[in-house]
Amino acid sequence: MTNDTMNIRDMCAAFDVTPRTLRFYEAKELLFPIRDGQRRLFTKRDRARLKLILRGKRFGFSLEEIRQLLDLYHMDDSQATQLAKTYELAERHLADMEAQKAELEEAIGEMKTQMKWGAEKLSALAKSKPAD
Amino acid sequence: MTNDTMNIRDMCAAFDVTPRTLRFYEAKELLFPIRDGQRRLFTKRDRARLKLILRGKRFGFSLEEIRQLLDLYHMDDSQATQLAKTYELAERHLADMEAQKAELEEAIGEMKTQMKWGAEKLSALAKSKPAD
DNA sequence: AGATAAATTGACGTTAACGTAAACGAAACG
DNA sequence: CGTTTCGTTTACGTTAACGTCAATTTATCT
Numbered sequence: 001m002t003n004d005t006m007n008i009r010d011m012c013a014a015f016d017v018t019p020r021t022l023r024f025y026e027a028k029e030l031l032f033p034i035r036d037g038q039r040r041l042f043t044k045r046d047r048a049r050l051k052l053i054l055r056g057k058r059f060g061f062s063l064e065e066i067r068q069l070l071d072l073y074h075m076d077d078s079q080a081t082q083l084a085k086t087y088e089l090a091e092r093h094l095a096d097m098e099a100q101k102a103e104l105e106e107a108i109g110e111m112k113t114q115m116k117w118g119a120e121k122l123s124a125l126a127k128s129k130p131a132d
Numbered sequence: 133m134t135n136d137t138m139n140i141r142d143m144c145a146a147f148d149v150t151p152r153t154l155r156f157y158e159a160k161e162l163l164f165p166i167r168d169g170q171r172r173l174f175t176k177r178d179r180a181r182l183k184l185i186l187r188g189k190r191f192g193f194s195l196e197e198i199r200q201l202l203d204l205y206h207m208d209d210s211q212a213t214q215l216a217k218t219y220e221l222a223e224r225h226l227a228d229m230e231a232q233k234a235e236l237e238e239a240i241g242e243m244k245t246q247m248k249w250g251a252e253k254l255s256a257l258a259k260s261k262p263a264d
Numbered sequence: 265a266g267a268t269a270a271a272t273t274g275a276c277g278t279t280a281a282c283g284t285a286a287a288c289g290a291a292a293c294g
Numbered sequence: 295c296g297t298t299t300c301g302t303t304t305a306c307g308t309t310a311a312c313g314t315c316a317a318t319t320t321a322t323c324t
Binding site: 072 | 190204237
């Protein structure tokens with residue numbers, strides 16, 4: 001149980017990414033797999049981080065933004081000043097996400113309106129032209 | 133009133149984009165400004181489309197995806213088959229956006245939890261180390 | 265008319281986030 | 295022991311979405 005690490009292939013399968021992606025994230029200091037000789041071993045921590053990375057990407061954050069945000073989820077006993085900076089960053093991202101949510105709700109509403117209109121148009125066409 | 137078009141500079145100011153961006157969108161067939169000689173004149177339709185383009189971008193859709201979606205907002209009396217295809221596309225995007233919203237809500241929740249934890253950590257540090 | 269400003273058309277440059285291919289080492293397999 | 299099979303490193307290629315710059319054309323001002 002103290003040894004639950006995964007090799008690169010299992011990681012790829014578990015998260016549906018390529019080896020290249022994992023190595024790239026390591027190079028960018030988003031992941032920190034340990035080494036067995038030359039091979040990478042991904043820890044539980046890496047898996048938690050990768051999950052957050054992929055989520056961040058879906059929300060349109062850049063890897064660099066994500067890298068900084070990850071600190072919030074892995075804050076240890078670092079300096080208070082560093083902690084405070086990370087906290088501020090998180091506040092901005094939270095505001096960002098809530099704004100995104102509001103706009104998303106508006107867009108969903110508009111999309112539904114349009115689709116309703118489209119559906120009516122379709123049924124009208126179906127009546128006037130029963131056979132294509 | 134029948135002549136409410138904007139030149140490129142006013143468009144840029146109104147939507148906070150560069151001229152290059154507008155020309156690029158025209159090249160990609162996302163916008164269709166009319167011409168006064170060689171100059172572009174953006175119509176009300178272009179403005180409506182640009183608004184949707186920029187919104188789509190904020191949600192992480194590619195320009196190509198957006199181009200197809202724009203048809204939904206400008207459906208005229210095209211063929212039923214084309215209309216139906218566009219409608220299906222819209223359905224997928226709507227599902228996409230609603231999934232995005234759900235995940236966003238989850239992320240916001242987690243972020244808030246983390247920030248609460250961070251805030252406590254910060255106040256603890258403030259007490260134990262009043263002066264830096 | 266000459267100068268200045270604004271817009272246009274190429275054409276090449278740039279950044280992020282990987283993809284892809286070559287060359288090599290180690291490990292497992294028959 | 296030879297050979298597939300993974301994994302690694304190094305390095306160049308790629309795509310989207312523009313940025314930037316040069317050369318021109320067109321419009322405006324004096």
